[in-house]
Amino acid sequence: MLSKIFALVLFSATLISIVFFARGYRINIQDAQINSQGLVAMTSSPKGASIFVNGVLTDVTDTSLYLDPGDYVIKVQKEGYFPWSKTVQIEGEIVQSLDAVLYPINASLAPLTNIGIVRAIPFGIGAKKVLIFSSQNTTSDDTSTQPDQSLPNPTETRETTDENGIFVFDTRTQAITLFPTLNQIASYNQLASDIDPESILVYFSPDFEQIVLVTGADANNALRLESERTGRFGSTYIVPETFQTAYLVNLETQNASPLDITSSVSNLFEIWAQQKAKSVSALLSGYDARLKLFLQDNTLIVDMSLDKTRILYESTTSAILEPVLKTPLLGSNQTPEMRSLEPQNIYVYDTKEDRNYKIMKGEVRSDDFSYPFFHPNSKNIIHSADGAIIVMDYDGLNTQKIYTGPRKKDFITMAPDGRIIILTNFSAPLDSTFDLYALGIR
Numbered sequence: 001m002l003s004k005i006f007a008l009v010l011f012s013a014t015l016i017s018i019v020f021f022a023r024g025y026r027i028n029i030q031d032a033q034i035n036s037q038g039l040v041a042m043t044s045s046p047k048g049a050s051i052f053v054n055g056v057l058t059d060v061t062d063t064s065l066y067l068d069p070g071d072y073v074i075k076v077q078k079e080g081y082f083p084w085s086k087t088v089q090i091e092g093e094i095v096q097s098l099d100a101v102l103y104p105i106n107a108s109l110a111p112l113t114n115i116g117i118v119r120a121i122p123f124g125i126g127a128k129k130v131l132i133f134s135s136q137n138t139t140s141d142d143t144s145t146q147p148d149q150s151l152p153n154p155t156e157t158r159e160t161t162d163e164n165g166i167f168v169f170d171t172r173t174q175a176i177t178l179f180p181t182l183n184q185i186a187s188y189n190q191l192a193s194d195i196d197p198e199s200i201l202v203y204f205s206p207d208f209e210q211i212v213l214v215t216g217a218d219a220n221n222a223l224r225l226e227s228e229r230t231g232r233f234g235s236t237y238i239v240p241e242t243f244q245t246a247y248l249v250n251l252e253t254q255n256a257s258p259l260d261i262t263s264s265v266s267n268l269f270e271i272w273a274q275q276k277a278k279s280v281s282a283l284l285s286g287y288d289a290r291l292k293l294f295l296q297d298n299t300l301i302v303d304m305s306l307d308k309t310r311i312l313y314e315s316t317t318s319a320i321l322e323p324v325l326k327t328p329l330l331g332s333n334q335t336p337e338m339r340s341l342e343p344q345n346i347y348v349y350d351t352k353e354d355r356n357y358k359i360m361k362g363e364v365r366s367d368d369f370s371y372p373f374f375h376p377n378s379k380n381i382i383h384s385a386d387g388a389i390i391v392m393d394y395d396g397l398n399t400q401k402i403y404t405g406p407r408k409k410d411f412i413t414m415a416p417d418g419r420i421i422i423l424t425n426f427s428a429p430l431d432s433t434f435d436l437y438a439l440g441i442r
Contacts, residue, residue: 036069036092036093037066037067037068037069037090037092038066038067038068038069038090038091038092038093038094038095038096039064039065039066039067039094039095039096040064040065040067040074040088040090040095040096040097040098041064041095041096041097041098042059042061042062042063042064042065042074042076042098042100043061043062043097043098043099043100044061044062044076044078044084044099044100044101044102045099045100045101045102045377046078046081046102047061047062048060048061048078049061049076049077049078049081049100049102050076050077050078051063051065051074051075051076052074052075052076052077053065053067053072053073053074054072054073055073055075061076061100067090068090069090069091069092070089070090071087071088071089071090072087072088072089072090073085073086073087074086074087074088074098076100076102078102080104080105080106081102081103081104081105082102082103082104082105082398082400082402083102084100084101084102084398085398086098086335086397086398087334088334089334094330094331095331096331096334097331099379101377101379101380101393103391103400103402103441103442104402104440104441104442107402107403107420107439107440107441108439108440109437109438109439109440110437110438110440111435111436111437111438112169112421112435112436112437112438113132113169113182113435113436114435115132115134115135115167115182115435116134116135116433116434116435117132117133117134117135117423117433117434117435117436118133118134118135118197118198118432118433118434119132119133119197119198119411120132120133120169120408120411120423120434120436121202121411122171122411122413122421123204123208123251124204124208128170128171128172128415128416129168129169129170129171129208129251130168130169130171130413130421130436131166131167131168131202131211131251132166132167132168132169132182132436133165133166133197133198133200134164134165134166134167134197135164135432135433164187164188165184165185165186165187165188165189165190166184166185166186166187166188166197166249167182167183167184167185168182168183168185168251169182169183169436170183171413171415171416171419171421172415172416172417183254184254185249185250185251185253185254185255186247186249186254186255186258190255190257190258191213191215191245191247191258192215192216192244192245195215196215199217200213200214200215200217201213201214201217201240201243202214202235203235203237203269203272204235205272205275206272206275206276206279207275208251209250209251209252210248210249210250210251211248211249211251212246212247212248212249212261212265212268212269213246213247213249213258214239214240214243214245214246214265215243215244215245215246215247216242216243216244216245217240217242217243217244218240218241218242218243235272237269237270237272237273237276238269239265239266239269243262244262245260245262246260246261246262246265247259247260247261248261248268280296280301281296283301283304284296287351288324290322290324291324291351294319294321294322295311295313295349297317297319298315298316298317298319298341299313299314299315299316299341300313300314300316301313302314302346302371302372302373303371303372303373303374304374305374305378305394306374306376306377306378307378308351309350309351309352309378310348310349310350310351310374310378310394311348311349311351312346312347312348312372312373312374312381313346313347313348313349314344314345314346314347314362314371315341315342315343315344315345315346315347315362316343317341317343318340318341318342318343319341320339320340320341321339321340321341321349321356322339323339323354324354325353325354328353328354329352329353329354332353332355333350333353333355333395335355335357335395335396335397337355337356337357338356338357338358339356342362343362344362345358345360345361345362346358346359346360346362346371346372347359348381348394348395348396350394357394357395357396358396359372359381359392359394359395359396360372360383360396369383369384369385370383370384370385370410370412371383373413373414374394375391375414375418376414376416376417376418377418378394379393379394380392380393380394381393381394382412382414382420383412384409384412387404387409388401388402388403388404389401389402389403389404389407389412389420389422389439390402391441402439402441403420403422403439405424406424406425406426407422407423407424408422408423408424408434411423415438418441418442419438419439419440419441420438420439420441421436421437421438421439422436422437422439423435423436423437424437
């Protein structure tokens, strides 16, 4: 009988010890007391990175760290990659998850086209396709611009095309081939005879199946940028005060004759704007009604993470984002948030944790600034500014310049597989024609 009671007591004590251990309690022999610890679930991509806690090498990823309550600086490093760090406040019994996405210091480059491009526009954020305007004097034996032989060089000659004009390139193409995937949707001789591919205004439909090309517009660069700020739901539909011709072009098939819609372009833009508003409303339909109304009234949604948990937006007014959750989630991101919005600032809202982070100031924008977009991993944000391509955590921390080489400053996009796509030709100085290159950052 006594043996059974002893076994039961031993089993109960063991079970309680396991539960307390799992909740972070540890015996401090020196002080003769039981202390509550916090747990940090530390992961990284790639794995096997060194973990430093307050400057002391502690472990390698992936692992769990049991730490006494207090403030810590956790740094993750791996040879050949930019370091990652975060300051955290540890509380007893609270579990925090940290995931360090590391990016290579020297990104790889791979050529994707070699036709001679004067302009390229992605089909919105995280584009599967890119609209390409080829040079008006491209020929199959053009060898006038030879890249530096020490850098990636697609071929010694340009690709042969039936006509110069407008093409669609599939960003899912992995590398250059003898006959790359280029779908010509229109030739220049089908449009106005004096068309300038570098100044034409381009408007995408909300479903990215059509574009409107506006020629001869007396438009400044700001209007062009507005027309091409496509986001997830098409362009900003602003008709220039004066222009020559407007063409409707189908992006799925080659257009035997692009449709002249000069007299009705305003009506089409009104329809597209309504479709765009419905798309945004449908996207937000699953969120809290107050949050949905706030975003529709006070923001321009730029992008949404692939896992649908984070919204990247630009504030259009001064406003206060009221809390959605009555009680903050335990173990949530500790990066300071900003719920007082100012116009033109760019923010990320985490829908799961109800936290809002300011990642960019509206007034600080260089000439090569591009609107940010989410990496397919939903954890990082990519954009360009000050001559560099920049990656950061979704809360604005761990900002790194991952590419500072030569490129056409007004173009950057990302393929669905996470490769960044740029326009460059590696000539010194850059000439008037470029080609698409994939920047490998994983």
